[in-house]
Amino acid sequence: LNLLLLEPEEVDAEGIAVLSDARARHLQTILRAAPNQAVRIGVLDGPIGVGRLLAIGNGVANLACTFEHTPPRPRIDLLLALPRPKVLRRLWAQIAALGVNRVILTNAARVERNYFDTHVLEPAVYRPLLIEGLQQARDTRVPLVTVHRQFRVLIEDELDSLAGDGRRLVAEPGRGESIASATMTIGSTRLLLAVGPEGGWNEFELQLMRAHRFIGVSMGPRTLRSDTACVALLALANDALKGAT
Amino acid sequence: LNLLLLEPEEVDAEGIAVLSDARARHLQTILRAAPNQAVRIGVLDGPIGVGRLLAIGNGVANLACTFEHTPPRPRIDLLLALPRPKVLRRLWAQIAALGVNRVILTNAARVERNYFDTHVLEPAVYRPLLIEGLQQARDTRVPLVTVHRQFRVLIEDELDSLAGDGRRLVAEPGRGESIASATMTIGSTRLLLAVGPEGGWNEFELQLMRAHRFIGVSMGPRTLRSDTACVALLALANDALKGAT
Numbered sequence: 063l064n065l066l067l068l069e070p071e072e073v074d075a076e077g078i079a080v081l082s083d084a085r086a087r088h089l090q091t092i093l094r095a096a097p098n099q100a101v102r103i104g105v106l107d108g109p110i111g112v113g114r115l116l117a118i119g120n121g122v123a124n125l126a127c128t129f130e131h132t133p134p135r136p137r138i139d140l141l142l143a144l145p146r147p148k149v150l151r152r153l154w155a156q157i158a159a160l161g162v163n164r165v166i167l168t169n170a171a172r173v174e175r176n177y178f179d180t181h182v183l184e185p186a187v188y189r190p191l192l193i194e195g196l197q198q199a200r201d202t203r204v205p206l207v208t209v210h211r212q213f214r215v216l217i218e219d220e221l222d223s224l225a226g227d228g229r230r231l232v233a234e235p236g237r238g239e240s241i242a243s244a245t246m247t248i249g250s251t252r253l254l255l256a257v258g259p260e261g262g263w264n265e266f267e268l269q270l271m272r273a274h275r276f277i278g279v280s281m282g283p284r285t286l287r288s289d290t291a292c293v294a295l296l297a298l299a300n301d302a303l304k305g306a307t
Numbered sequence: 308l309n310l311l312l313l314e315p316e317e318v319d320a321e322g323i324a325v326l327s328d329a330r331a332r333h334l335q336t337i338l339r340a341a342p343n344q345a346v347r348i349g350v351l352d353g354p355i356g357v358g359r360l361l362a363i364g365n366g367v368a369n370l371a372c373t374f375e376h377t378p379p380r381p382r383i384d385l386l387l388a389l390p391r392p393k394v395l396r397r398l399w400a401q402i403a404a405l406g407v408n409r410v411i412l413t414n415a416a417r418v419e420r421n422y423f424d425t426h427v428l429e430p431a432v433y434r435p436l437l438i439e440g441l442q443q444a445r446d447t448r449v450p451l452v453t454v455h456r457q458f459r460v461l462i463e464d465e466l467d468s469l470a471g472d473g474r475r476l477v478a479e480p481g482r483g484e485s486i487a488s489a490t491m492t493i494g495s496t497r498l499l500l501a502v503g504p505e506g507g508w509n510e511f512e513l514q515l516m517r518a519h520r521f522i523g524v525s526m527g528p529r530t531l532r533s534d535t536a537c538v539a540l541l542a543l544a545n546d547a548l549k550g551a552t
Contacts (some may be wrong), residue, residue, distance in 0.1 A: 064530050152397065156535045199529040240546065281542065282549065284444040285309050290401045293535055294542030297526065301485065301543055304527065 063088055065200040066103045066113065067193055068127075073105060077127045079113065086123040089115070095123070103127055104202040106193070135203050136161035137252050138299055139225050143170040143259035144209075145288035147180035153289045154188045157205060158195030160296040163252070164206045166224055169213050172261035183209055217270050221254075228252030230276040232268065233295055235285045238278030241295070245302040255299055257292050308333055310445040311348045311358065312438055313372075318350060322372040324358065331368040334360070340368075348372055349447040351438070380448050381406035382497050383544055384470050388415040388504035389454075390533035392425035398534045399433045402450060403440030405541040408497070409451045411469055413458050417506035428454055462515050466499075473497030475521040477513070478540050480530045483523030486540070490547040500544055502537050 066085055073079045081089075089095040095115055103113040103125065109132040113125035140162045145153065157165060167183070169175075181187050185207070192204055208224065210216040228251045231244055238244075245253060256276060263271070272278075281294060311330055318324045326334075334340040340360055348358040348370065354377040358370035385407045390398065402410060412428070414420075426432050430452070437449055453469065455461040473496045476489055483489075490498060501521060508516070517523075526539060 156532070159529065159531050159535055160539070161529060198532055201529070240549075242546070282545065284404065284406065284446070286404050287401070287443055290404055290538055293538040294405070297539030297542050298546055300527065301487070304485075 063093065063197055064102070065110070065197050065202075066101050067197050067202065068103060068105050070105050070108055073127055078116075079103075079125045079127055081123045081125070082121060086118070086121050089123050090118055090121065101125065102200070104196075104200070105129070106196075106202055107204055108132055108202055110200070110202060133201050133203055136163045136205075137303055138162055138296065139164040139166065139228070139252065139254045140292065140296070141166045141168060141221075141225070141254060141256040142288070142292065143168055143257065143263070144173045144177045145259070146174075146177060147182045149287065149289045150180070151182045151191070153292060154182075154191035155195035155198065156289070156293050157296070158192040158201070159199040160195075160293065161199065161201060161203075161300065162205045162296065163203070164208070164224060166208055166210065166216070166221075168210045168216050170259050170267055171264045172259040178209070178211065213267060214270065217274050221274065225254040226252055228254055230254045230256070230271075230274070231279045231299075232256040232263070232271050232276040233258070233291065234262070234268070234278050234280055236280055236283040238280040241279050241281075241298045242302045244277050244279045245299070248303070253299055253303060255295055257288060257295060260288060308338065308442055309347070310355070310442050310447075311346050312442050312447065313348060313350050315350050315353055318372055323361075324348075324370045324372055326368045326370070327366060331363070331366050334368050335363055335366065346370070347445070349441075349445070350374070351441075351447055352449055353377055353447055355445070355447060378446055378448055381408045381450075382548055383407055383541065384409040384411065384473070384497065384499045385537065385541070386411045386413060386466075386470070386499060386501040387533070387537065388413055388502065388508070389418045389422045390504070391419075391422060392427045394532065394534045395425070396427045396436070398537060399427075399436035400440035400443065401534070401538050402541070403437040403446070404444040405440075405538065406444065406446060406448075406545065407450045407541065408448070409453070409469060411453055411455065411461070411466075413455045413461050415458055415504050415512055416509045417504040423454075423456065458512060459515060462519050466519065470499040471497055473499055475499045475501070475516075475519070476524045476544075477501040477508070477516050477521040478503070478536065479507070479513070479523050479525055481525055481528040483525040486524050486526075486543045487547045489522050489524045490544070493548070498544055498548060500540055502533060502540060505533060
């Protein structure tokens with residue numbers, strides 16, 4: 063546990079948080095934390111700080127919290143053709159750990175319709191997985207998630223308000239320039255990264271995206287599974303944004 | 308199935324392969340392949356080519372194989388502190404898909420000893436997962452896998468013969484230069500990438516690696532799970548090697 067995350071309502075006006083769930087048990091039995099010990103804490107979508115243990119025992123931990131800075135929201139949004147539920151389940155924590163502002167899940171010609179029937183799309187299932195990823199990466203910013211069953215409506219009508227006027231990239235194995243070159247002059251605008259379904263986007267989808275300012279980028283000729291591709295592309299995009307001017 | 312992989316002994320002297328397992332069923336029921344249809348095939352650690360279906364039915368497929376080029380072995384080796392079995396299981400296919408020549412699994416101070424007792428370290432378990440990743444990425448080169456229970460012996464006595472005289476990088480969150488800058492002048496030599504355990508390498512391990520030509524590299528301040536870190540670092544390393552001179 064690199065960062066103990068709290069819901070905003072768990073910290074009272076005096077900065078005291080009382081935990082009695084898995085987090086308290088983790089402090090007690092895994093970290094063997096003792097009174098007066100300081101623990102790195104964060105408030106979901108809020109600041110990072112330090113919690114000093116006032117008392118711990120019987121599965122209950124009392125923390126006196128002081129806060130420092132609030133992490134900025136990530137600059138990258140992810141447009142992802144809905145993957146198989148098993149793959150999506152594995153992906154939630156990794157997306158949050160890598161730092162994504164918004165996850166825009168969409169239908170596409172090569173997405174199977176029954177993928178939408180999974181409980182992996184329910185906030186009650188994915189929010190704990192997102193929080194797990196944030197705790198791993200020491201961030202507090204929960205990715206915003208929306209699900210879109212109509213690709214065309216998403217691209218034509220909804221994307222501008224979701225992703226703003228940032229740079230838009232669509233990954234295609236073996237086609238297009240590198241992410242670094244496509245973001246060379248990005249300045250301080252946002253970056254939207256589109257990752258297709260296992261079988262790839264079809265030509266209609268690619269043309270619609272190109273007509274809406276998407277630039278094709280490639281990591282090379284290897285075709286990767288959705289989750290591998292997402293992690294690889296997010297790593298490259300984060301790296302490129304650091305080097306961009 | 309992007310590439311149908313065959314064991315070398317499955318192709319006879321006339322180039323005929325007779326399949327009667329899950330691959331034949333996949334051709335028949337998922338791809339609905341018909342006689343005369345051409346399928347992209349590859350021989351494990353051998354060439355890529357085309358298989359023309361001579362006959363298919365009742366779970367048996369006969370292919371007439373012709374071969375083209377043999378993919379080169381990947382330039383990257385991965386030195387990985389043994390992750391939790393659950394994480395390692397997820398990682399095998401992704402490592403193969405991203406292209407790794409050699410996977411060197413090692414003990415470290417922060418690796419739990421019982422991680423070595425898993426059947427995920429048995430070739431019978433990991434080889435099919437590696438092949439799954441190769442089929443995804445259209446490669447035939449099976450990563451070589453070795454397991455080392457003594458970190459110091461590995462670094463001092465075994466690494467030179469395993470990884471040769473290539474560039475050696477060790478990933479540390481928040482410390483070190485970027486992979487791109489650390490590989491700027493790599494030329495055509497190999498690259499060895501070291502990824503630590505969940506809790507990180509300890510100081511002894513880092514010093515021993517530095518004494519054996521490892522350079523610290525970082526993807527930024529975020530701490531990632533082993534599998535996420537491996538995929539992210541391999542993507543960055545592949546990308547850097549493309550741009551390096």
